[in-house]
Amino acid sequence: MSPVPAAAVLAALAAVALIANRAWVVALIAGALLALCLKAPRGRRWLYLIGTLGSALSVFLLSPLVSHTGTHVIWEGPKIPVVGYLDVTSEEVAAAAIQALRLAAVGLAFAAYALLLDLDRLLQAASFARRSVLAAGLATRLVPTLERDAAGFVEALRGRGVRVEGARGRARLLSPLLAGSLERALNLAEAMEARGFGRAGRTRAPSPPWTRLDRIALAAAAVLVVGAIWL
Amino acid sequence: MAVAEVSGLTFRYPGATASALTDVSLRVEPGEVVAVLGPSGSGKSTLLRALAGLVPHFHGGRFEGRVVVADKDTRSFRPADLAGDVATLFQDPEDQVVFGRVENEVAFGLENVGTPPGEIWPRVHAALAEAGAERLAERRTETLSAGELQRVCLASVLALEPALLLLDEPTSQLDPKGAEQILDLARELGAAVLVSEQRPSLPLERCDRVLFVSDGRIAIDATRDEALDRLPAEYLPRDPRRLPVASGEGDVLCRVDDVTFAYGSQPVLERASLTLRRGEVVALTGPNGVGKTTLAKIAAGLLEPMSGSVEKQGRCCYLSQDPGRYLVKERAEDEAALAVHGDRDRARRALAEVGLAGFEDRHPRDISSGERERLALASVLVADPDVLILDEPTRGVDPPRKAELAARLRRSANRRATLVVTHDLVFAGDVADREIALETRERVHA
Numbered sequence: 001m002s003p004v005p006a007a008a009v010l011a012a013l014a015a016v017a018l019i020a021n022r023a024w025v026v027a028l029i030a031g032a033l034l035a036l037c038l039k040a041p042r043g044r045r046w047l048y049l050i051g052t053l054g055s056a057l058s059v060f061l062l063s064p065l066v067s068h069t070g071t072h073v074i075w076e077g078p079k080i081p082v083v084g085y086l087d088v089t090s091e092e093v094a095a096a097a098i099q100a101l102r103l104a105a106v107g108l109a110f111a112a113y114a115l116l117l118d119l120d121r122l123l124q125a126a127s128f129a130r131r132s133v134l135a136a137g138l139a140t141r142l143v144p145t146l147e148r149d150a151a152g153f154v155e156a157l158r159g160r161g162v163r164v165e166g167a168r169g170r171a172r173l174l175s176p177l178l179a180g181s182l183e184r185a186l187n188l189a190e191a192m193e194a195r196g197f198g199r200a201g202r203t204r205a206p207s208p209p210w211t212r213l214d215r216i217a218l219a220a221a222a223v224l225v226v227g228a229i230w231l
Numbered sequence: 232m233a234v235a236e237v238s239g240l241t242f243r244y245p246g247a248t249a250s251a252l253t254d255v256s257l258r259v260e261p262g263e264v265v266a267v268l269g270p271s272g273s274g275k276s277t278l279l280r281a282l283a284g285l286v287p288h289f290h291g292g293r294f295e296g297r298v299v300v301a302d303k304d305t306r307s308f309r310p311a312d313l314a315g316d317v318a319t320l321f322q323d324p325e326d327q328v329v330f331g332r333v334e335n336e337v338a339f340g341l342e343n344v345g346t347p348p349g350e351i352w353p354r355v356h357a358a359l360a361e362a363g364a365e366r367l368a369e370r371r372t373e374t375l376s377a378g379e380l381q382r383v384c385l386a387s388v389l390a391l392e393p394a395l396l397l398l399d400e401p402t403s404q405l406d407p408k409g410a411e412q413i414l415d416l417a418r419e420l421g422a423a424v425l426v427s428e429q430r431p432s433l434p435l436e437r438c439d440r441v442l443f444v445s446d447g448r449i450a451i452d453a454t455r456d457e458a459l460d461r462l463p464a465e466y467l468p469r470d471p472r473r474l475p476v477a478s479g480e481g482d483v484l485c486r487v488d489d490v491t492f493a494y495g496s497q498p499v500l501e502r503a504s505l506t507l508r509r510g511e512v513v514a515l516t517g518p519n520g521v522g523k524t525t526l527a528k529i530a531a532g533l534l535e536p537m538s539g540s541v542e543k544q545g546r547c548c549y550l551s552q553d554p555g556r557y558l559v560k561e562r563a564e565d566e567a568a569l570a571v572h573g574d575r576d577r578a579r580r581a582l583a584e585v586g587l588a589g590f591e592d593r594h595p596r597d598i599s600s601g602e603r604e605r606l607a608l609a610s611v612l613v614a615d616p617d618v619l620i621l622d623e624p625t626r627g628v629d630p631p632r633k634a635e636l637a638a639r640l641r642r643s644a645n646r647r648a649t650l651v652v653t654h655d656l657v658f659a660g661d662v663a664d665r666e667i668a669l670e671t672r673e674r675v676h677a
Contacts (some may be wrong), residue, residue, distance in 0.1 A: 137331070157569070188326055193285065194283050194285060194319045202345060
């Protein structure tokens, strides 16, 4: 499938997950997107999956404790200053579940976009805002680059007999990683300018024509969003 | 008519106390291949950047004189406007890649310079074929090895069919055969080529003319034959010393036995073995992608083999081929002290040993690439390891510094076992007692 209809389908699924009120619909979308993300290479997908599913789990666990809705108490906790009673009601759990599923679905839709779509072809297809799309593409590639840089730092430290352990040890690498990214960005900007980026009269390499599947996917994305709003 | 003409160019980077280039004048004729040689930090890269218009437009600074490329004065035309007439291949391929797919990466420059859409893909595929990277067209750029990426970057500049091709250490990550292919290709292009290299024998065998840059000035501008009489001895081409294969007799400090390794489903090493003894320096050589770095990392304990065994005596230190990995701390002294639990006396001695005395308080990111290489070396030598493994320690290092490094490793050879992974066969001949040549992915016993 071409990247534009594929991106449209992912965006539509994320939109439906945000709009839909039924938990099973959101769960179905999140499950389908998770299955899709699992098709990505193992080495690349873990960061996205841990980030998304970790955030969703946090929402599910914490939001019942800080919200005060519902009457069917299923757990009575202590009273905390400022926050109040840490009671958990079945209504709060249900609301937390749907919020967590929504977050998971949106996060997984982005993960599928970053992991599985050919961002280059998406950029080629963009006839407007090319600079913004290019910036988005470069930003998406930043994650694997940072991963590689972090692994390189850890390896070079291990090669000197220095162990990098725990969150504190890894946190110490944030500053050099950031500095390295800035240096890399400067080098990349120089290379791009030397290759004519920003010059007037730019042309575009021809993209392959859309297939029937691409058109069906784009129509399905539109139907999904309209259907979710209608229902 | 000259493709490029530089007249009285003096340039100083913003905030610098000294000029990077001083009163440089030269003409480059069409089709001429010019080797640009000189020590690290002498101004070679700045000269190439001036010809691309990046100096002063991208870097800022104080610019005097005139640079005209393809009839365009670089003071009036931005680098992007010069693209197509001039194309630059930079030192580090990883810092040049914009796109995730190889063919899109090569098409990027063509799109920017306004190539008619119908011509773009044929030129992309022709350039990839010329650079020996045709099979990589559909690959993701992040999955390529450094050598493969360098070929893709070369294809990106070849696709532009420039009148002036600027190559800034284009072969630093390539094995000798790959490096020769790239320079032969540059020669066959018909474009004027300026190639800066730290393995001078390669361009000296193929160039028409030599520029030797020293302290920002053109010290030698001569035809190849004249230059061979005037160049410093370290820059003259010479054949590498042939190394024996047989092992020495010292205590065995590292034994890698019958190891197999694969990255995912891609096998890299199959039943490879190596033995390192105290007192010997061993050169590990072989083409790109044959598994040299993998074997070195297994020996250093940084990778776990899928089968086979590794035994080591004493402390082992491994120097990565990327000096950018030795920039964790904010002072050079602290960086060097990391491996010795913050012992600053030892760190200062190690810095002095690699010629970085006085750099203790400098930020590792504020020093030149050659100085970073030496800081990285100091960061492992400081531990005085029993087993020292150096992965491409001469990448970007000028010939005099290579000679110094070889002498330094020879001086301390008796204290340890040393393994040097290198594409630089001349350096290998200077430093090593014996050679392990990985030629295929199968069964290496040495």
